[in-house]
Amino acid sequence: MPTHNADISAVFTEIADLLDIQGENPFRIRAYRNAARTVQDLGRELRDMVEAGEDLKKLQGIGDDLAEKIVELVQTGACTALTKLRSRFPPGVTDLLRIPGLGPKRVKVLYGDLKIESLAQLEAAAREGNIRDLPGFGEKTEQNILQAIQVKADTGRRFLLAHARTYAEALTAYLEKLPGAGRVTVAGSYRRGRETVGDLDILVTAESAGTIMDAFVAYDEVAQVLAHGDTKSAVVLRSGIQVDLRVVEEKSYGAALHYFTGSKAHNIAVRRLGQQLDLKVNEYGVFRGEEYLAGRTEKDVYAAVGLPFIPPELREDAGEIEAAREGRLPNLVELKHLRGDLHMHTDASDGKNTLREMALAAKERGYKYIAITDHSPRLKMIGGLDGRKLARQADAIRELNNELEGIAILRGIEVDILEDGALDLPDAVLATLDLVIGSIHSHFRLPGAKQTERVLRAMDRPHFTMLAHPTGRLLLDREPYELDLPRIIRHAAERGCFIELNAHPLRLDLDDTFCRMAKEAGVLVSINTDAHGIPELDHLRYGIGQARRGWLEKKDVLNTRTLKQLRPLLAKTMGR
DNA sequence: GACGCATACGTCACACTATGAAAATAGTG
Numbered sequence: 095m096p097t098h099n100a101d102i103s104a105v106f107t108e109i110a111d112l113l114d115i116q117g118e119n120p121f122r123i124r125a126y127r128n129a130a131r132t133v134q135d136l137g138r139e140l141r142d143m144v145e146a147g148e149d150l151k152k153l154q155g156i157g158d159d160l161a162e163k164i165v166e167l168v169q170t171g172a173c174t175a176l177t178k179l180r181s182r183f184p185p186g187v188t189d190l191l192r193i194p195g196l197g198p199k200r201v202k203v204l205y206g207d208l209k210i211e212s213l214a215q216l217e218a219a220a221r222e223g224n225i226r227d228l229p230g231f232g233e234k235t236e237q238n239i240l241q242a243i244q245v246k247a248d249t250g251r252r253f254l255l256a257h258a259r260t261y262a263e264a265l266t267a268y269l270e271k272l273p274g275a276g277r278v279t280v281a282g283s284y285r286r287g288r289e290t291v292g293d294l295d296i297l298v299t300a301e302s303a304g305t306i307m308d309a310f311v312a313y314d315e316v317a318q319v320l321a322h323g324d325t326k327s328a329v330v331l332r333s334g335i336q337v338d339l340r341v342v343e344e345k346s347y348g349a350a351l352h353y354f355t356g357s358k359a360h361n362i363a364v365r366r367l368g369q370q371l372d373l374k375v376n377e378y379g380v381f382r383g384e385e386y387l388a389g390r391t392e393k394d395v396y397a398a399v400g401l402p403f404i405p406p407e408l409r410e411d412a413g414e415i416e417a418a419r420e421g422r423l424p425n426l427v428e429l430k431h432l433r434g435d436l437h438m439h440t441d442a443s444d445g446k447n448t449l450r451e452m453a454l455a456a457k458e459r460g461y462k463y464i465a466i467t468d469h470s471p472r473l474k475m476i477g478g479l480d481g482r483k484l485a486r487q488a489d490a491i492r493e494l495n496n497e498l499e500g501i502a503i504l505r506g507i508e509v510d511i512l513e514d515g516a517l518d519l520p521d522a523v524l525a526t527l528d529l530v531i532g533s534i535h536s537h538f539r540l541p542g543a544k545q546t547e548r549v550l551r552a553m554d555r556p557h558f559t560m561l562a563h564p565t566g567r568l569l570l571d572r573e574p575y576e577l578d579l580p581r582i583i584r585h586a587a588e589r590g591c592f593i594e595l596n597a598h599p600l601r602l603d604l605d606d607t608f609c610r611m612a613k614e615a616g617v618l619v620s621i622n623t624d625a626h627g628i629p630e631l632d633h634l635r636y637g638i639g640q641a642r643r644g645w646l647e648k649k650d651v652l653n654t655r656t657l658k659q660l661r662p663l664l665a666k667t668m669g670r
Numbered sequence: 671g672a673c674g675c676a677t678a679c680g681t682c683a684c685a686c687t688a689t690g691a692a693a694a695t696a697g698t699g
Contacts, residue, residue, distance in 0.1 A: 119671085120682095121681080121682055122671050122672095123671090124671085124672095124683080125671035125682090128671090128672085128683095129671085129672090151672095154672095155671090155672065155673095156672080157671065157672045157673075158671090158672090159671060159672085160671070160672080194697085195695090195696070195697090196696085197695060197696050197697085198695095199695060200696085230691075230693095230694070230695070231690095231691085232690060232691055232692095234689080234691090235689090235691085238689095238690095282699070283699095293698095295698085295699070321687090321689075322688090323687070323689090324687095324688095325687075326686095326687065326688075326698085327688095328688090328698090338698070352699090353685090353686090353698090354698085354699060356698090356699040357699070358683090358698080358699050359683080360699085361683095361684070361685090361699055362683045362684050362685095363683085363684090364684090365683085365684040365685070366684070368684085369684080374684090374685080375684080375685080376685050376686065377685080377686075377699085378686095
């Protein structure tokens with residue numbers, strides 16, 4: 095079993111949790127949590143770095159000790175330090191930390207005084223009323239624990255951004271209608287455009303918070319009220335999503351929006367900048383001593399600490415503060431920059447709409463061009479297109495192009511990359527097209543080296559325009575397949591082909607890290623919907639959000655090009 | 671435990687609030 099970064103990150107997190115319960119030095123605990131984050135966001139497999147003999151200590155937050163632990167994990171799959179630490183605790187103890195309201199201190203008491211080692215034992219003890227008399231607990235806490243165990247299956251999970259949007263829009267519409275409510279804004283990871291969100295953070299401006307708060311907790315989708323205070327409240331909706339609400343005055347709107355949008359790491363970095371200037375940055379404004387300096391808009395808040403406005407999608411403390419300070423923030427790509435969509439299906443394979451319907455719908459959305467890219471024969475169940483059917487489709491496209499004004503239809507294919515890296519149609523057939531999209535739809539579980547070779551070989555075929563949904567992941571559902579994506583990106587740069595950012599909200603494949611990597615390697619990214627029906631054409635907005643998180647600018651995105659600019663770029667990948 | 675530098679040792683990621691216990695703990699971006 096190869097050790098992935100996610101495994102290493104999980105080990106560091108578990109060590110941190112156990113040290114926390116043990117009451118260790120908080121800075122030592124933080125060092126493990128920092129390292130867990132670094133590893134998680136790395137973008138390349140640590141085991142490859144170890145294999146290549148690279149120096150792990152150059153990574154942020156990894157020193158002698160943690161480098162050694164990583165090497166051990168890669169080579170043996172185990173970590174003796176964790177094993178040793180685990181032996182001092184019963185196995186289920188870290189599960190207790192996942193219960194809202196239970197932190198390290200209380201878990202330590204539960205474990206120390208009542209020998210509670212699992213959620214099952216916790217529930218039993220709570221039912222018998224044994225918890226209320228422990229120091230730091232009470233009757234109310236005991237009830238909350240019971241309730242939390244009941245709803246645990248539903249809460250704490252993450253939601254697709256598109257899924258969360260339906261809840262967010264309904265709730266904001268409700269809040270906007272309340273008397274006294276001013277602006278209503280969804281902040282948090284939702285505003286930053288994360289692929290998935292854990293909760294909704296909503297900000298409302300109002301002179302008086304009380305009525306807003308009362309109406310919020312009375313919203314008819316509320317299943318549970320977690321907190322109901324003067325400036326902040328929190329509920330869980332029936333869908334299981336948690337919603338936090340804060341009410342502030344207009345003069346604090348910008349500061350609160352900044353605070354509530356996060357990320358946490360970004361906020362800390364900004365507040366630190368403030369400290370250096372002898373300023374205090376909080377959700378009410380920017381202050382020097384007691385004196386209010388700024389806070390009405392986010393722009394004002396940034397200006398007070400000497401920065402230009404930073405778009406929400408960049409706020410991850412991933413270099414944006416430095417870039418802002420040095421005046422080299424990217425000018426992020428926007429939806430209006432996109433001129434077309436280069437990946438979609440029709441009813442010739444598994445799409446729901448006809449060629450004509452897709453073309454008209456695209457024209458309606460203002461696109462100047464689309465590519466029709468149905469599946470290749472390998473996908474038999476859905477009737478993939480062979481050479482004969484492709485030729486027939488080409489005729490239909492030619493006719494439609496003659497008929498329709500203002501939109502150009504390009505002839506393409508989404509061709510399967512076979513297990514050995516061959517493409518699922520002969521070169522002679524592919525040569526007749528305007529573009530060739532290659533993708534993997536089988537043999538997901540090949541070992542990483544083989545999977546990578548498979549893709550590299552496909553890219554080297556004479557007709558290959560772009561790699562679609564490069565990692566095959568389905569958010570919250572299917573892990574990416576094993577693939578050395580940095581290597582594939584480098585290869586794409588050499589080969590002169592492109593990489594897709596699949597805009598489907600369930601895929602959003604590439605992720606932000608790899609978008610940045612592609613940009614740095616000079617590989618153009620194509621933001622495509624992969625639509626199988628007209629409504630899915632609107633998914634481009636999610637693709638744009640992801641591209642922005644990946645620091646992409648207009649120039650980094652293939653389908654911001656005009657048709658005239660695009661044609662030669664495509665032709666080159668087709669060996670013309 | 672990492673980091674930076676006086677290579678030994680002090681510093682390290684902010685600022686705020688709700689809850690429910692009786693001062694602290696947990697949780698938020």
